[in-house]
Amino acid sequence: GVITCERKTLHPNKIICSFTMGSKKLYDFIHDNPFVNFYPVDYVNDPSVIARNRKQVAINAALTVDFTGQVNADSIGSAFYSGIGGQMDFMRGAAKSEGGKPIITLPSTYETSDGKLQSRIVPTLPPYAGVTVTRGDVHYVVTEWGTAYLHGKSIRERVMAMIGIAHPDFRELLLEEAKKINYVFKDQELAVGKDGRVVQYPQKYERYFLLKDGSQLFFRPIKPIDERGMQELYYDLSDQDRFYRFFSPMKTFRRDKIKPLVYIDYKTTFIIVGVKEEADIQKIVASGGYFLNPNINMAEIAFTVSDNMRNLGLTKIMLDYLIRIAQENGIDGFFGTILMENKPMLHIIKNLPYKLEATVADAEFNFKFRFADFIKKE
Numbered sequence: 339g340v341i342t343c344e345r346k347t348l349h350p351n352k353i354i355c356s357f358t359m360g361s362k363k364l365y366d367f368i369h370d371n372p373f374v375n376f377y378p379v380d381y382v383n384d385p386s387v388i389a390r391n392r393k394q395v396a397i398n399a400a401l402t403v404d405f406t407g408q409v410n411a412d413s414i415g416s417a418f419y420s421g422i423g424g425q426m427d428f429m430r431g432a433a434k435s436e437g438g439k440p441i442i443t444l445p446s447t448y449e450t451s452d453g454k455l456q457s458r459i460v461p462t463l464p465p466y467a468g469v470t471v472t473r474g475d476v477h478y479v480v481t482e483w484g485t486a487y488l489h490g491k492s493i494r495e496r497v498m499a500m501i502g503i504a505h506p507d508f509r510e511l512l513l514e515e516a517k518k519i520n521y522v523f524k525d526q527e528l529a530v531g532k533d534g535r536v537v538q539y540p541q542k543y544e545r546y547f548l549l550k551d552g553s554q555l556f557f558r559p560i561k562p563i564d565e566r567g568m569q570e571l572y573y574d575l576s577d578q579d580r581f582y583r584f585f586s587p588m589k590t591f592r593r594d595k596i597k598p599l600v601y602i603d604y605k606t607t608f609i610i611v612g613v614k615e616e617a618d619i620q621k622i623v624a625s626g627g628y629f630l631n632p633n634i635n636m637a638e639i640a641f642t643v644s645d646n647m648r649n650l651g652l653t654k655i656m657l658d659y660l661i662r663i664a665q666e667n668g669i670d671g672f673f674g675t676i677l678m679e680n681k682p683m684l685h686i687i688k689n690l691p692y693k694l695e696a697t698v699a700d701a702e703f704n705f706k707f708r709f710a711d712f713i714k715k716e
Contacts, residue, residue, distance in 0.1 A: 343373075345393075346391055347390060347391050347392045348387070348390040349375065353373055353374045353375065354375055354377060354382060355374065355375075355376060355382065356376065356377060356378065356379040356381075356382040356383070357376075357379075379424075382424070383424035383427040383428070384431075385427050385428075385431035385434060386431070386434070387431070388427065388428055388432065389432075389433075389434035389438070390435075391435060391438075392435060392436045392437055392438075393435065393436070393437040393438060393439075394431060394432045394435035394438040395432060395439045395440075395441065396428035396429055396431065396432035396438070396439075396440045396441065397441045397443060398411065398425045398428065398429065398440075398441070398442055398443070398471075399411060399442075399443055399444060400442050400443070400444040400458075400470070400471075401413075401414065401444070401458065402444070402459075402460050402463060402467065403442065403444065403458065403459060403479055403500065404459075404460050404461060404462050404463050404500075405459075405460075405461055405462070405493075405496060405497045405500050405501075405516060405521055406473045406493055406496050406497070407472075407473035407476040407496055407500070408463055408469050408471075408472065408473050409442055409469070409471035409476060410463050410464075410467040410468055410469065410470055411470040411471070412470050413466070413468045414464075414467070415464055415465065415466050415467060416465075416466035422468075425470055426470070426471060426475065428440070429442075429471055429475050429476075430475060433475065439477065439478060440475070440476070440478065441477070441478045441479075442478065442479045442480070443480045443481075444458050444479075444480075445458060445481060446458055446459060446482060446483055446504055446508075447505045447508075457508040457512065459481070459500050459503065459504035459505075459512065461512065461519060461521075462519075473488070476488050476489070477618075479500065479503065480503070481503045481504070483505065483539075484502060484503045484541055485503065486499035486500050487499065487620060488500075489618060489619075490618065490619045491563075492566075493521055494521060494522050494523070494526075495563050497516045497521045497522050498522065498561075498562050498563045499561075499563045500512075501513055501516070501528070502561060502562065502563065506535075506536050506538065509528055509536050510528060510536065513526065513527075513528060523593075527597075527601060528601070529562060529600075529601040529602055529603060529604075530603075531603045531605070532603070537602075537603050537604060539561060540559050540604050543557075543559050543610070543659075543663065544557070544558040544559070545557060545558075547655045549651055549652070550649070550650045550651045551650055553650075555612050555613075555614060555623075555624075555647075555650075555652070556613045556615075557610050557611065557655070558610065558611060558613060559604060559608065559609070559611075560602065560609040560610065560611050560625070560627075561600065562600050562601055564600050564611060565593060565596050565597070565600050567611070567620075567622040568591075568596050568599055568600065568611075568625065569591045569596055570621070570622070571622045571624075571642060571644065572588075572591045572642070574644055574645070575642070575644075576645060579645065581677075582680045582683070583640065583641075583642050585675075599625075599627070605630075605667050606629075606630040606632070607627065607628070608627060608628055608660065608663055608664070608667070609625060609626070609627030610626055610627065610656055610659060610660065610663075611624065611625045612625070612647070612652055612656070614647075623643070623644040623646075623647045623652075624641075624642065624643045624644065624647060624653075624656065625641070625656075626639070626642075626653065626656030626657065626659075626660055627639070627640060627641075627660070628660050628663075628664055628669070628672060630669060635669060635670045636670050636671045636672060636673050636706060636708070637664060637669050637671075637673070638672070638673055638674050639657070639672045639673075639674045640674065641656060641657070641683070653682075653683065653686055654686055657686065657690075660672075664709070665709055669709075670708050670709065670710070671692075671706060671707050671708035671709050671710075671711075672706065672707060673704075673705060673706035673707075674687075674704075674705060675702050675703065675704050675705075676702070676703045676705070677701060677702060677703070678698065678701045678702065679701070684703060687703075687705055690707060691712060691713050691714075692707035692708070692709070692711050692712055693707060693708070693713060694707050695707065
């Protein structure tokens with residue numbers, strides 16, 4: 339079989355359980371099998387015991403989850419649907435486990451008896467519904483539309499994350515409800531495309547890249563919940579690095595300046611961020627993006643990397659990835675401006691395998707290159 343339990347740090351090479359229910363084939367497998375060990379439920383479900391297994395993952399189902407992460411898994415209104423079992427035990431045990439992940443899963447919708455589609459992501463739990471898992475214990479919520487990471491997030495960030503994994507047909511309605519109860523800003527919005535429809539997050543572009551020091555960093559397209567993360571990235575920069583990025587000694591990064599970077603259509607504008615997990619908190623440590631000029635079908639590019647992530651190849655990784663994405667989106671090439679004193683960025687651009695058109699004026703290096711002008715190395 340595929341389940342060997344070899345990598346467990348507690349009871350290795352053993353299945354641990356408190357009861358089983360199934361077919362005769364299952365019972366025949368268990369009978370006198372030293373691979374399967376039974377223990378009392380107060381041991382199997384003890385969070386401190388569960389946490390002793392490294393990288394413990396707990397996956398639990400839910401009926402509904404509200405904006406803030408309150409989970410209902412045992413009742414439909416006042417009618418009890420099931421018991422809570424060991425759901426809270428395994429959520430907390432996995433959270434305490436080294437490298438563990440507690441995960442709540444649910445489909446984004448359900449169908450009523452009269453055939454109407456309803457959202458399982460809701461502003462607040464229905465009357466009489468039980469809170470099986472509190473918002474303070476929830477880390478990951480997963481639907482077929484993506485993953486919302488809620489741990490350590492503000493209420494506004496939680497709301498936007500949860501709306502982001504709701505069914506697209508309900509997202510605008512959910513946002514309006516969030517505004518009514520003052521969970522988000524009155525000017526909060528969703529990213530929409532030219533057709534006026536809510537833009538779908540392109541999850542296919544999420545991936546890990548290997549850095550020069552041998553470590554891996556997670557890169558993904560930017561999300562509306564990244565407003566604060568982008569502000570923190572910019573505020574953490576030195577004065578010189580801000581000047582390199584913005585060509586001015588910017589000191590403040592208000593929401594109205596950040597919003598165009600996080601509410602994008604992933605076609606004419608595309609921004610990727612490098613995300614590092616520190617003490618169970620996800621922190622944006624790099625960003626790179628392109629911004630299309632439709633008149634020439636070429637896009638301007640810009641990059642930012644945290645001071646403590648320099649010299650690891652992040653900018654080159656993001657540039658190569660953006661070239662691939664831009665080509666998929668039918669864009670012809672990139673252009674930009676670099677200060678002549680920004681030697682690392684100049685080195686990257688000058689060593690690209692494309693025919694480079696460049697001019698220098700007022701200590702600025704202006705460049706452009708077309709993807710069709712690829713120079714094949716000998």
